[in-house]
Amino acid sequence: MKGNEVIAEAAIRCGCDGYFGYPITPQSEVMETLMLRKPWEETGMVVLQAESEVAAINMVYGAAACGKKVMTSSSSPGISLKQEGITYLAGAELPCLVVDVVRGGPGLGTIQPAQSDYFQATKGGGHGDYHLIVLAPASVQEMNDFVDLGFELAFKYRNPAMILSDGVIGQMMEKVELSPYKPRWTDEEIEKISGSWALRGKKNRKRNIVTSLELDSYGQEKFNLKLQAKYREIEAKEVRYEEIACEDADYVLVAYGSSARICQKTVKLAREQGIKLGLFRPITLYPFPTEAITKLAGRVKGMLSVEMSAGQMVYDVRLAVNGKVKVEHYGRLGGVIHAPEEVLEGFKSAFGL
Amino acid sequence: MTEEIIIAGFGGQGVLSMGKILAYSGIMQDQEVSWMPSYGPEMRGGTANVTVIISDERISSPVLHKFDTAIILNQQSLDKFEEGVKPGGTLLYDPNGITRPPMRKDINIYRIEGARLAAENGNPKIFNMIIMGGFLKVKPIVKVENVEKGLQKSLPERHHKLIPMNIDAIRIGMANVETENRL
Amino acid sequence: MSHIQDITKPEHLVYRKTPLLTDNIMHYCPGCTHGVVHKLVGEVIEELNIQDQAIGVSPVGCSVLAYNYLDIDWAQAAHGRAPAVATGISRLHPEKYVFTYQGDGDLASIGCAEIMHACSRGENIVVIFINNAIYGMTGGQMAPTTLLGQVTATTPYGRDPKLNGFPMKITELLAQLDGTCYVTRQSADTPGAVRKAKNAIKKAFQNTRLRKGTSFVEIVGTCNSGWKMTPVDANTWMRENMFPKYPLGDIKDI
Numbered sequence: 001m002k003g004n005e006v007i008a009e010a011a012i013r014c015g016c017d018g019y020f021g022y023p024i025t026p027q028s029e030v031m032e033t034l035m036l037r038k039p040w041e042e043t044g045m046v047v048l049q050a051e052s053e054v055a056a057i058n059m060v061y062g063a064a065a066c067g068k069k070v071m072t073s074s075s076s077p078g079i080s081l082k083q084e085g086i087t088y089l090a091g092a093e094l095p096c097l098v099v100d101v102v103r104g105g106p107g108l109g110t111i112q113p114a115q116s117d118y119f120q121a122t123k124g125g126g127h128g129d130y131h132l133i134v135l136a137p138a139s140v141q142e143m144n145d146f147v148d149l150g151f152e153l154a155f156k157y158r159n160p161a162m163i164l165s166d167g168v169i170g171q172m173m174e175k176v177e178l179s180p181y182k183p184r185w186t187d188e189e190i191e192k193i194s195g196s197w198a199l200r201g202k203k204n205r206k207r208n209i210v211t212s213l214e215l216d217s218y219g220q221e222k223f224n225l226k227l228q229a230k231y232r233e234i235e236a237k238e239v240r241y242e243e244i245a246c247e248d249a250d251y252v253l254v255a256y257g258s259s260a261r262i263c264q265k266t267v268k269l270a271r272e273q274g275i276k277l278g279l280f281r282p283i284t285l286y287p288f289p290t291e292a293i294t295k296l297a298g299r300v301k302g303m304l305s306v307e308m309s310a311g312q313m314v315y316d317v318r319l320a321v322n323g324k325v326k327v328e329h330y331g332r333l334g335g336v337i338h339a340p341e342e343v344l345e346g347f348k349s350a351f352g353l
Numbered sequence: 354m355t356e357e358i359i360i361a362g363f364g365g366q367g368v369l370s371m372g373k374i375l376a377y378s379g380i381m382q383d384q385e386v387s388w389m390p391s392y393g394p395e396m397r398g399g400t401a402n403v404t405v406i407i408s409d410e411r412i413s414s415p416v417l418h419k420f421d422t423a424i425i426l427n428q429q430s431l432d433k434f435e436e437g438v439k440p441g442g443t444l445l446y447d448p449n450g451i452t453r454p455p456m457r458k459d460i461n462i463y464r465i466e467g468a469r470l471a472a473e474n475g476n477p478k479i480f481n482m483i484i485m486g487g488f489l490k491v492k493p494i495v496k497v498e499n500v501e502k503g504l505q506k507s508l509p510e511r512h513h514k515l516i517p518m519n520i521d522a523i524r525i526g527m528a529n530v531e532t533e534n535r536l
Numbered sequence: 537m538s539h540i541q542d543i544t545k546p547e548h549l550v551y552r553k554t555p556l557l558t559d560n561i562m563h564y565c566p567g568c569t570h571g572v573v574h575k576l577v578g579e580v581i582e583e584l585n586i587q588d589q590a591i592g593v594s595p596v597g598c599s600v601l602a603y604n605y606l607d608i609d610w611a612q613a614a615h616g617r618a619p620a621v622a623t624g625i626s627r628l629h630p631e632k633y634v635f636t637y638q639g640d641g642d643l644a645s646i647g648c649a650e651i652m653h654a655c656s657r658g659e660n661i662v663v664i665f666i667n668n669a670i671y672g673m674t675g676g677q678m679a680p681t682t683l684l685g686q687v688t689a690t691t692p693y694g695r696d697p698k699l700n701g702f703p704m705k706i707t708e709l710l711a712q713l714d715g716t717c718y719v720t721r722q723s724a725d726t727p728g729a730v731r732k733a734k735n736a737i738k739k740a741f742q743n744t745r746l747r748k749g750t751s752f753v754e755i756v757g758t759c760n761s762g763w764k765m766t767p768v769d770a771n772t773w774m775r776e777n778m779f780p781k782y783p784l785g786d787i788k789d790i
Contacts, residue, residue, distance in 0.1 A: 018628055026392060046627045050620065051653035058617035058650070062593070062624025065611045070624070088614050111392070172415050173373070173388035175380060199609040199625065201632060203588035209603045211594075211612035264413030339418035 003143040004170045006178070007073060007099055007163070008033035010147035011045070015184040016097075017068035018046040020059035022078060025111040026167040027101035030073045043184055053078040057085030057098075064094040065210040067190045067198025069151050073099035075167075076117050077108060079125075086160055087126030091212025093197075093227075095154035097147065098132070099163045101170040104335030112335025113167030115259060118312035121164045122286040129224055131231050133161040133238065134285040136256040140174045142283075148179055155193065157234055164285060166308070168258035168337065231287075240283035241292055245271070249278030251351060252296060253343070254317050255306040256282045259331070263306050265340035266347070275353065285313070293320035302326040304347050308337060326351070354384075354409050356494050357417055359434050361402035362426025367481030371424075372403035375485065377503030378495040379407035387415040400429050407494055424488055426467075428452055441536060445488055455533075462534040463491050470525055479522035486526020497523060554578040556587060560604045567767025569666060569757025570598060572724045574605050576734045577637070577664065580741055581608065590633045591625055593618040595647075597639040598672040616647020619654035622661045633744050635662035641671045644680040644706040651710065658715025658749035662740040665707070665752065668759040669778060676762035680704040683777055688762070703781060707754045711788040717748040719788040723756045723779070725771045736786075748790075756782050 001009065007030050011019060021031040031049060039045035046063075050056035056072050063070040074082060079100045089096055102117045104110035121134050133153045135146045143165065150161040190198060197208055214220040242260075245267050246252060255263040260281040270277035280296060280303075282289050297303070302325050305314035311329035318327045330346035332338040338346070347353070358375070362368045369390050379386040390403045404420075406412050423434045425446040431453070438444050440459045448454065449468035465487035471480040489495065495503075500523060504516045556578030564570045581590050587608055594602040596615035603610035613621040618636035626634040643651050643665050654661065670688055671677040677690040681703050685694040695703075711719040718740055722733040733755055740751035756778050760770035 018624070020624065048623070048627060050623075051649055054617065055620040055623075055650050055653065058614060058620035059624035059627070061613070061617075062611060062621035062626075063628045064624075065621070066625055066628050068628045070628070084614055085617070092612075167392070168389065168416060171390055171392050173376060174386060174412065174415070199591050199611055200629075201588045201591065202607065202609050207603075207607055208609045209612070210610070211603065213600060213612055258416070262414040262416055265417075266414075268413065337416045339416060340414050341418055 001140065001176055002029055002171060002173050003137075003140045003165065004029035004101065005033045006140050006143045006176055007147060008037065009178055010144045011071060012037060012039045012043060013179050013181050014148040014151060015043070015069060015182040016045055016071060016147075016151070017184055018048070018063045018070040020048050020050050020056040020063070020070070020072050022050050022053045022056050022074065024053075024075045024078045026103060026113070026170050027073050027075045027099070029170075030099065045184070053081035054084065057082040057089075060096050061085050061089055061092070061094065064089060064096040065092070065199050067194030067200065069155075069185065071097035071099065073101065075101045075103050076105050076114070079117065079120065083120075083126035086132070087124070087128050087130060088212050089160045090126075090130035090132070091128060092210050093158040094160065094210065095151070095158050096160050097150045097154060097163065098160060099165065102164065102166040104333070110335035111167070113258060113308065113337055114333075114335050115166055115257060115307045115331070116309035116312065116333070117164070118285065118307065118309060121162055122288070122316075130227060131159075131234075131286050133157065133159055133234060133287075134164050135161065136164050136283060136285050137169055138257050138260045138281060140169065140172065140176045143169060144176050144178055148182075153238060157230055159230065159234075164257065166258050168261075235287040238284060239287045239289045239292070241289040242281040242283060244279040244281065246278035246280060246296065248276055250276040250301050251347070252278045252280050252300050252303050253306050253347065254280045254282070254293070254303055254313070256285060256313065258337070259306045259308060262338060262340050263343060266343040269340055269344050270347070277347070282313075288316045288320070290316070290320040293317060294322065297321040297324040300325060302328070302351050304350055305329045306338070306343055306346075307331045309333065354494070356407045356422065356492065357420050358405045358407075358422045358424065359402055359417070359420045359437065360405065360424040360426075361400065361430030361434055364401040366401070366426050367478075368401045368426065369403050371481040371485050372405045373507055374500060374503055375405050375407070375495065377507045378500045381499040381502040381506070382495060384409060385412050387412045389415040400427065402430065402434075422488070422492060424484060426484065431455060443492060445484070445491065445530070447484065458534065459536070460534070461491070461536055463487065464531045464533050465526060465529060467526065470529055474522075474525065476518070479518060482519045482522035483526035483529075486523035487530035488526075489523065490527040490530045554582045556582045556607050558605055558607050562605060563601060564598065565761045567758060567760040567770060568598070569668065569724050569755060572730060573664065573666060573733070573755050573757070574602065576724070576730070576737050577635075578606050579734060580738045581606075581633075583738070584741055586633050586741070589631070590635070591629065593622045593625070593634070593636040595636070595638040595642040596673075597642045599637055599639060599666065600673070602637050616642050616645070617650055618642065618647065619650040619659070619661070619663065623654055623657070623659050626659055626661050630660065633662070633741055634660075635664060635741070637664045638666070639672070640665070640667045640669065640679040640681045644704050648706070651706070652713070655710045655713045655716045655750045655752065658717075660744055660747050661750055662737075662744055663750065663752045664737065665754045666757050667754055667782065668757045668762070669703075670759045670762040672759045672762050676759070680706070681782070683781055705782065707752065707782075708787060710752055716750045716752055716788060717790050718743055718751040718786075720752070720786045721754040721756060721782060721784050723774070723784055725758070725774060754782075756784070
């Protein structure tokens with residue numbers, strides 16, 4: 001199955017209540033697959049094609065305000081349009097899942113794969129001091145696994161979660177083991193999980209209000225401090241990463257998503273040439289695996305951040321390394337995918353090997 | 354065993370579906386597979402290509418610049434991918450529409466008249482399966498019975514009646530591949 | 537001489553504030569139409585006995601804080617997006633009474649696409665639309681419904697169609713869409729008008745029960761602060777200038 005199709009299938013299987021979307025290449029297969037599968041007949045899941053990305057994310061906002069498991073998906077230009085809704089979701093502390101199958105930018109850009117929206121995904125994206133929980137799948141299997149994980153984290157922290165994928169992982173097919181079916185939450189379960197804030201009709205309790213508005217700036221500061229405390233907790237508890245051939249490595253590539261897959265081959269090619277190269281793959285981009293990279297920096301001679309961008313994650317790598325060793329960036333831009341051999345050449349020239 | 358293949362031609366030649374059937378056949382014999390298409394405007398009649406990897410191990414990069422085999426179905430694709438074949442690798446092409454044939458001497462080159470054979474059989478739709486037959490003759494990485502199983506898995510039930518015709522096409526391809534350069 | 541306790545007996549009660557209205561002091565200016573319409577929505581919800589099934593969506597604009605005044609569950613939406621938010625709620629809670637409460641800038645300007653498409657899909661929701669021909673919250677700028685010649689903070693010499701285009705009759709546009717079942721324009725400037733407006737709001741909520749589609753109730757109102765008039769003058773100005781452009785009455789009822 002294609003990565004995008006797997007997102008749809010995983011949504012149905014994990015007990016998702018609703019999907020609201022708008023077509024954009026290279027992720028249209030998500031909604032197409034859902035419409036073909038007709039989950040409303042099978043699990044009762046709602047699927048709706050909105051008039052715009054702006055409307056889609058606001059439908060998510062409304063449905064998420066009801067304590068339901070809801071999601072949307074889009075690609076870069078569409079995600080830019082969704083930023084308004086995403087900051088409202090973060091500001092109202094609503095859980096939801098946003099899938100971003102990144103393509104080359106800026107502007108309308110290209111429809112080919114890119115990783116140039118790392119800043120947008122990990123540093124907020126919309127206005128205000130907030131973060132999304134960002135998961136970066138590097139395989140079709142992880143496209144499946146991260147749908148459920150994304151919802152789990154979103155509800156655990158009452159915060160929007162994002163799957164930051166790209167055209168490679170979205171469009172490619174490989175073997176995947178789909179998750180078993182989980183039933184959708186019942187009314188009683190939603191009441192237990194989200195009853196204190198979800199809109200379900202005021203009955204025998206105070207009214208629930210979902211809003212991100214606080215006209216008193218001291219009140220808003222207090223709310224922001226609460227958000228920050230939540231982010232510190234997420235940073236302490238939810239970091240995920242993978243180390244490949246790092247034990248004896250002299251140099252390490254740092255890459256996520258499709259670049260991490262490409263870099264696995266680069267590592268192999270380098271080792272065939274006697275270069276001890278390893279790969280560090282952040283799985284959560286927010287929270288970023290800062291501590292693990294700091295530790296690694298003490299053992300290696302240099303790191304190369306490999307991203308299909310002009311170098312965005314490299315800033316986080318440099319912050320983690322904090323000057324201990326040289327950190328460089330390599331990446332093709334605008335929808336061009338770097339090949340394993342190119343990465344190897346880029347690595348060698350960056351470190352004078 | 355790892356086989357890294359690029360299949361490239363015009364949109365509408367069945368490039369992507371040939372790749373898909375190959376990948377499914379790999380799954381049928383318990384191998385790891387990846388299928389990575391070029392996508393977008395190419396789908397509407399321009400050039401189309403797909404990278405298929407079949408391996409006994411976990412597949413690393415689904416995107417490649419160097420291939421064990423290139424299956425080439427038009428001139429643009431030949432111009433683009435001939436140099437990407439690893440030394441000692443394989444290039445299979447259909448000479449229909451080719452004005453500048455492959456020139457490398459360090460790779461195995463095979464020719465198959467897929468378009469002509471499909472036309473002679475009165476069914477242009479079996480073109481891609483004839484090509485695949487040619488490929489499987491020179492690189493028998495998947496067994497024909499696994500291709501049949503792969504077709505059963507990948508095609509909707511209502512199209513299953515077409516499977517025997519496709520298997521016949523593979524056999525036509527196997528019988529008609531010609532060697533141009535053999536290392 | 538009767539004591540106050542003798543007078544305030546339940547059997548003497550001729551009017552009371554609906555318990556749906558909270559005791560929070562409203563932030564609206566004296567003379568503003570919002571307070572009256574809030575009360576009407578509250579009374580209708582009370583009379584239909586749907587307090588536990590009603591979910592409101594407040595806009596950006598003066599009525600952003602509507603959730604402080606009506607004792608039901610509320611979501612506060614981004615500017616113009618209330619119909620999309622209501623769609624999300626209604627699709628996931630098809631049995632609930634979901635309504636948006638929006639002003640002219642929110643609904644007819646920045647939220648034009650959202651209201652058009654919610655109405656076009658025939659979402660089973662109620663839309664309460666307050667048209668006072670001005671942006672109240674931000675300090676009296678031109679709205680899409682601002683009349684030609686009307687002075688606002690951004691049309692200091694009066695709305696000039698060459699510069700600012702024409703006033704938009706969004707309600708008539710929405711009545712053209714197949715998804716709307718009930719489209720009406722009312723006012724709240726006289727006791728009679730208030731009664732009519734309440735009936736319209738009630739009918740709209742009853743349509744939700746019958747799953748008939750989108751019910752749209754426009755209330756032509758005043759913004760005496762933004763118009764820089766006394767409340768009395770504002771009502772007169774509304775009748776003389778707004779009603780000819782935005783005539784009252786049902787536009788569609790099926």
